[in-house]
Amino acid sequence: MEDEGQGDTAAAVASQLMRNPGVLAALQDKLGNMVGGPSGYIESLPKIVKRRIKALKKLQFKTIEVEAKFYEEVHELECKYAAQYAPLFERRKEVLTGGVEPTDSDCDWPSDEEEEDELADDLQTKAKIQEIDETKEKQDKEEAEKESKEDENVTGIPEFWLTVFKNVEMLSEMIQEQDEPILKHLQDIKVKFQQADPVGFTIEFIFSPNEYFTNTILTKEYIMRCQPDESDPFSYEGPEIIKCKGCKIDWNKGKNVTVKVIKKAQSHRGNRGTKRVLTKTIQKDSFFNFFNPPEVPDGEIPDEDTEQLLGADFEIGHFIRERIVPRAVLYFTGEALDDDDYDDEGEEEGEEEDDEDEDGEYDEDADGDYDPKKDQQAADCKQQ
Numbered sequence: 001m002e003d004e005g006q007g008d009t010a011a012a013v014a015s016q017l018m019r020n021p022g023v024l025a026a027l028q029d030k031l032g033n034m035v036g037g038p039s040g041y042i043e044s045l046p047k048i049v050k051r052r053i054k055a056l057k058k059l060q061f062k063t064i065e066v067e068a069k070f071y072e073e074v075h076e077l078e079c080k081y082a083a084q085y086a087p088l089f090e091r092r093k094e095v096l097t098g099g100v101e102p103t104d105s106d107c108d109w110p111s112d113e114e115e116e117d118e119l120a121d122d123l124q125t126k127a128k129i130q131e132i133d134e135t136k137e138k139q140d141k142e143e144a145e146k147e148s149k150e151d152e153n154v155t156g157i158p159e160f161w162l163t164v165f166k167n168v169e170m171l172s173e174m175i176q177e178q179d180e181p182i183l184k185h186l187q188d189i190k191v192k193f194q195q196a197d198p199v200g201f202t203i204e205f206i207f208s209p210n211e212y213f214t215n216t217i218l219t220k221e222y223i224m225r226c227q228p229d230e231s232d233p234f235s236y237e238g239p240e241i242i243k244c245k246g247c248k249i250d251w252n253k254g255k256n257v258t259v260k261v262i263k264k265a266q267s268h269r270g271n272r273g274t275k276r277v278l279t280k281t282i283q284k285d286s287f288f289n290f291f292n293p294p295e296v297p298d299g300e301i302p303d304e305d306t307e308q309l310l311g312a313d314f315e316i317g318h319f320i321r322e323r324i325v326p327r328a329v330l331y332f333t334g335e336a337l338d339d340d341d342y343d344d345e346g347e348e349e350g351e352e353e354d355d356e357d358e359d360g361e362y363d364e365d366a367d368g369d370y371d372p373k374k375d376q377q378a379a380d381c382k383q384q
Contacts, residue, residue, distance in 0.1 A: 057234075064236050068227050071239050075226065079193045085326075092328070093188040097208075098155035157332075161186040164324065164331045165287075170316060171324075178257040179287040185210040189328075191321050199239070200224045203320055212255045218291050221245045222317050241314040246291035258286040290316070 042053070094100040162183040165171040175183065188206040205218040223243040228236035249256075262280045283289070293313050296302045302310065323336070330336035 061233055064228050064233055067238070068236065072226050075193075075199060075239065076195065079195045082191070082193050089188075089190065089325070093206075096156050096160050097187050159184050160332055161189065161328075164328055167331055167334055167337060168319075168324070170319060171287075174287045174290065174316075176257070176284070176286050178284075182207075182210065182212050182257065183287065185212075189320065189325050191325050198223045199226055200241075201321055203317060203325075212252060212257070214250045214252065215247075218249060218288075219247045220291060220293075220317060222314070222321075241318065243296075244293050244310070244313055244317060246293050249288060249291060258284055258288050258292070260284045 042050075045053075091100075095102055162175075162180060165175055165183065185208045186205060187208050188204075190204040190206065192202045192204065194200045194202065200221065200223040202219055202221045205220075207213075207216060207218070209216075221244065222241050223245075224239045225242045226239045249258075259281050260283075262282060264278045264280070265275045266278055290313070294302070294306045294309055296306060296310070324331060327336050
């Protein structure tokens with residue numbers, strides 16, 4: 001019975017540890033370091049066994065072919081259900097831009113903020129009853145009516161998409177100060193799926209008329225590969241983005257926020273006293289560089305810097321498609337960002353474990369506050 005109790009306790013402790021993000025991260029790191037170290041056992045096997053391993057690899061390849069077929073059908077389903085999402089997203093756009101005012105039925109959704117507002121209103125009402133002042137009550141009424149009229153002048157939900165972008169770290173890092181006035185004109189983001197020739201998706205950014213460019217829609221197209229790479233089929237983990245294409249932005253004169261014009265006066269060599277002005281254009285950091293990704297000709301291998309830029313671009317495009325567009329209001333309110341708290345907890349856990357060695361034991365040398373004299377004094381007291 002005692003062994004069973006100890007077993008239950010150990011299981012409970014193990015369960016608690018596995019819920020700890022810091023422990024999980026450390027375990028994942030150790031497991032990651034263990035992968036990829038062949039023992040040489042395969043090379044020592046007889047030819048007949050190696051032949052059977054070839055048979056297993058062929059079976060593995062067939063499972064990958066089935067997996068690829070599975071993802072093809074998933075993409076077909078995604079295209080099918082996109083048509084059902086479309087009217088809901090169109091309704092969202094109408095509310096955001098002020099095209100329609102939601103009905104009472106549309107707004108029938110519980111809100112913690114509304115409950116807090118109602119409680120605050122009740123407390124304020126009781127306070128007014130206790131210390132009522134007719135003059136003050138009249139002034140409050142006039143101010144309330146004025147605020148109500150001002151609220152009525154607000155159209156839709158101002159700066160909705162800009163707020164979404166600024167709430168998401170991946171996107172906020174792309175936004176520069178000069179980009180914000182333009183992104184206030186962003187009315188909607190749509191994802192259009194391409195089912196074949198080639199497979200992929202296009203993200204459409206829809207803008208209201210503005211002073212910066214004449215485009216009403218800016219597009220970013222992503223091409224995907226659903227089949228395994230013939231040169232390395234066993235690396236297949238599902239569809240992957242392999243290429244992207246932006247669009248030309250028709251900037252109004254002097255409004256291009258992606259470039260900076262530098263003018264420099266230079267003395268003319270032939271005629272002393274005369275000068276000419278040289279103009280040089282350099283690229284500036286801007287969210288709108290997103291629509292001008294680096295181009296890699298077919299068949300060429302990109303250099304390391306280009307590969308990193310494209311990798312980040314693919315990640316952003318995938319995130320906008322998978323998370324931002326379907327759950328926009330939750331990123332606007334911040335509710336979709338709650339998972340980020342786990343990362344902070346993991347960092348704190350890691351800082352507390354700095355005084356331990358790799359085996360989890362206390363390391364005296366790593367502890368800056370360790371004083372061997374205090375330990376000796378404590379030991380002498382115990383002996384007395």
